[in-house]
Amino acid sequence: MKMIYTKTKGLQDTELHYCPGCSHGIVHKLIGEVMEELNIIDDTIAVCPVGCSVFAGNYFACDTIEAAHGRAPAVATGIKRTHPNQPVFTYQGDGDLASIGAAEIVHAAMRGEKFTTIFINNGIYGMTGGQMAPTTLIGQRATTAPQGRCKELHGEPMRVSEMLATLGGLVYAERVCVTDVPNINKAKKALKKAFTKQLNNEGFTFVEVLCACPTNWGMTTLAANEWVKTNMAEYYPLGVIKEVTA
Numbered sequence: 001m002k003m004i005y006t007k008t009k010g011l012q013d014t015e016l017h018y019c020p021g022c023s024h025g026i027v028h029k030l031i032g033e034v035m036e037e038l039n040i041i042d043d044t045i046a047v048c049p050v051g052c053s054v055f056a057g058n059y060f061a062c063d064t065i066e067a068a069h070g071r072a073p074a075v076a077t078g079i080k081r082t083h084p085n086q087p088v089f090t091y092q093g094d095g096d097l098a099s100i101g102a103a104e105i106v107h108a109a110m111r112g113e114k115f116t117t118i119f120i121n122n123g124i125y126g127m128t129g130g131q132m133a134p135t136t137l138i139g140q141r142a143t144t145a146p147q148g149r150c151k152e153l154h155g156e157p158m159r160v161s162e163m164l165a166t167l168g169g170l171v172y173a174e175r176v177c178v179t180d181v182p183n184i185n186k187a188k189k190a191l192k193k194a195f196t197k198q199l200n201n202e203g204f205t206f207v208e209v210l211c212a213c214p215t216n217w218g219m220t221t222l223a224a225n226e227w228v229k230t231n232m233a234e235y236y237p238l239g240v241i242k243e244v245t246a
Helices: 024-037 072-082 094-100 102-111 160-165 181-199 221-235
Strands: 045-048 063-066 088-093 116-121 170-177 204-210 239-243
Touching: 024 116, 024 181, 045 072, 072 088, 072 102, 072 116, 088 094, 088 181, 094 102, 094 116, 094 160, 102 160, 102 204, 116 160, 116 181, 160 170, 160 204, 160 239, 170 181, 170 221, 181 204, 204 221
Parallel strands: 045 063, 045 088, 088 116, 116 204, 170 204
Antiparallel strands: 170 239
């Protein structure tokens, strides 16, 4: 019988700890498939964040290291400069990357560090109970903004991809989502392009993934995925934000 599907070798046989409906598992799967297809599992080094994906090192089949909160780009810089021929990526949420780690990601992109960052944007702090993040939408409720984010009090949500795209060291930035099969396929292509550009030594690459957090949003999985498409994607438009061709 012809094999039509098998689990990627890029993930370990470990049960995920994520909440039902969380998008992290889908993104993990795509990263594992990309590493396998590019034949880089054994060479890749991942830097895991503080956040819901703090245990990502238990899932990826490549080498991993844990960074302090927000400092994954700084750790990845040291790793990549020490091991320039090995693929390196950071996997970070919006609280980790866009809040406490804002300086690290900006300066890594500015310098054109030759690693890849995968940015999970679910508009909230997931692990610590649903606090407002820099990416929380106007009107979106959080435990620290029970009436919803207010522009006058909290400012407008941060469009990280567009901000980093202004920096010369960034050669590729794309925003995707994983709400349905067509978008999952697009997300995988974006991840593969980001890793390929890194392997070609082109510069810093960045993939932002709009994700659902049904638990902290207080929604069903279906409603949360629909909310990503109708609300998040309106403020955070999908597609290539910047691409520098060699």
